[in-house]
Amino acid sequence: MKRKSLLVLLTLILAFGTVLAACGSKNEGTGNTDTGSASEGNGLAKDQILKINLSAEPPTLDPAQAKDSQTNTVLKFLYEGLVRIDADGKEAPGVAKDWTISEDGLKYVFNLNPDAKWSNGDAITAEDFVRSWERALKPETASPYAYQLYYIKGAEGYNLSKDETYKGTKITDFSQVGVKATDEHTLEVTLENPTPYFLGLTAFYTYYPVHASADTNDKFFTDYKNMIVNGPFVMDQYAKGQKIVVKKNDGYHAAADIKLAQIDMSLTNSSASELQAYKSGQLDYTGAPNGEIPSDQIPSVKAELPDEFKATGIASTYYYQFNVNEAPFNNVKIRKAFAMAIQRQLIVDKVTQGGQIPAFGFVPPGIRGENGEFRDEHKDDYFTENVDEAKKLLAEGMKEEGYTTLPAVTLIYNTSDGHAKIALAVADMWKQNLGVDVKTENQEWGVFLENRQNQNFQVARAGWSADYNDPYNFLEMWTTGNTNNDSKFSNEQYDKDVKETVKSADPAARMAAFADAEKILIQDEMGVMPIYYYTNVSLTKPYLKGVQLDFSGAIDFTRAYLEEK
């Protein structure tokens, strides 16, 4: 313990003292043996120790149970799927060294890299994947993201085999599910429908392989010292609520690509502390997705550290949803009036201040379309902000419903500074532009979700982020009866359009159907009121390079490295 703290102190002195730093930069490259790969590059810092913060402790390190961005960040250190997403957002070889996809898009054959090993030296076999996916799909596992595997033939029927309400064909024998190990290093996957984004999905954590001993050892994922993993890093230290440390896995098949020797993750949920720690050099990166820069600090941070400040668009949408069964929002004209009567540019410029993009559609930028991005191919010009038009629509809507005065409206949001500011701004715009008084009410997270998910609201805040790169991820949820459809939006043509995209293998037809569905959701029905597309607001030290942010805002530090300061 004592030596550890001394080391930390020394590192800090090295980082701070200019004299000492100058000494360090002589870098004879002999003293340090475990950063062998690091000393090859020019200008690489001697100590490849990355310091980041997670604003919440990962609830689990079991890939089958993961569901949040903190866990995602840590699992990327410890695990690797069949493919990984590279710096350009493309699928690159992971455990699989290459793969073939059949003509009809239904059959995938993955050839595993024979050099890929578990951290205890065992080889990773195709059978490991079969067993891990079976584990994720087993009803007893109750994996929250099991549905991410439903694209595989029979996976849904197997996962729901104990569910009495499930109407599809139930499967109790896993050998009938479309995943087979044809030999030690060949994995054959058969899909239910052609799924253009399936390859990218195999980089997602629910698809990660899990070592065989996890099946028999209850404490596999909590016994941090002995956790067997297959990623670029292995667990080194885990102090509850305090910090997590991972070290480079020298047995990783692409160890030469990994320059970091160690990653220290502190676990504070105070964004103010996090920012100060960053500024004083105790952290190399701060902000989204694992933390947040307080919104009132953004202007000063932008001015103070312009080269370190970054606002990157990510595939997430911030929106308000109407309860379409609750007066007055059962009237489409009133919904449209409310949506048209706010100034989104003003909100992103003056309130959120993180370079967010005003949203007039639901599918965010970053989501793939036919060739490029869906949002570029199908513009979100479904409506415009127009106060006069909004007033007219409101008057018409009220007439249709026979109101002389609009029923009282309450907007609910979960307790947070940022949401409160947006809610007040929006309510103020409604007051100014429509002359409507809207009450804003903040609720504790659990209470808020309970109310929203049980339709105990009129207007509610919501945000949706991408789990996979396809418009389906954003549009499926508004189909009739979907569990996430808190608006209770329902439209026959919409359901038909979305359903069509599942069966179709023709990318052009799929995207056209998505665009048609989105037009119904926003332009025709205004079931939800888009406000902006999220950005990841972060600060990166100038000497930290190679951090990858994917389309969804998930962050990958595995290929990062530190340059000489």
Add this chain to the structure above:
Amino acid sequence: MEFHIYPDFFVCAPIFLIILEISDKWIGLYFCLILQSICIQNIVCGGVQGLVKYVLKKLLFMLLSLFILASLTFFLMKAIPGDPFTAEKKLSPEIRALLEVKYGLDKPMYEQYLKYMGGILKGDFGVSMRYLNQDVTDMITQTFTASLKLGIFAILISIVVGVLLGLLAAVYHRKLIDDVTMVVAVIGIAVPSFLLASLLQYVFAFKLGWFNVMGFDGPLDYVLPVAALSASPIAFIARLTRSSMLEVLHADYIKTAKAKGLKWPAIMFKHVVRNGILPVVTYVGPMTANIITGSVVIEQIFNIGGIGKVFVESITNRDYTMIMGITIFYGILLMLARFLTDIAYVLIDPRIKLESRKGA
């Protein structure tokens, strides 16, 4: 007549906060029941004779209080909207059903209650519903260790510095030292710890760079959080010590001691301090419990993986088993602290006889 409301209040405070947000009626209910349990305890406690019997009775009623505390928390916790599986991206009903079976949440409430209480009797606090497969007992042990390490230093410093300041102020009554000490004490009590913690962090860690902004690795990392934690107790103890010392200093038996020609240090330590320290002892019990149960705010600001932070998070996450585990653990700690205070009181002040409680 002794009046112990604060320890129970500390246990309940975080729960109160949540309940405050949800509904006012619950507060009333909770308050009534707690007051009731205190009353029962005080009435029945009277009339016990002998230290052993006294201790046994106390322990018995501690168990009863714990039982009431656990039961109340159990049902109130379930009354809070939402459950451990509530999330922005809703679980499919099938998965939710599976999880409910896994954690026994599909059973009727009374059955869950009986099962949980049965588990506690066997010492089984279950596994966390948020941190998968983590034993609640393990989590409590690990995080409490951090809070305890910090707390012990804070307590020692509070007592030593507080008593010294109080003594100085009393001895130099109405002199500059007295005035300065008391002004500092008022500030110490008035400034909330989160403000002080942020301020210390900003000045000494961020601006001057003497300490780490956050973390809990080396000895240096203790300085700021301990300072923030002990500021208010120091101030309180200093004021308590000063006023009670002043009272003693003006008592007749001090005059007698002086008249008999006793030396000043002898008077000070034999008479003044021994008598004047009593109120401080009363305060130290609850203070100890309060400090070692972890300060949420300070743990958050300095990133200390303590139990206070975990407790508040467990409520936000509706981590039922964790809420119960920590509540019971806090309950035991606070009752023990109170109990030890009572015993210490008896040992220090021979005037307090156990029998005298009869009429109290």
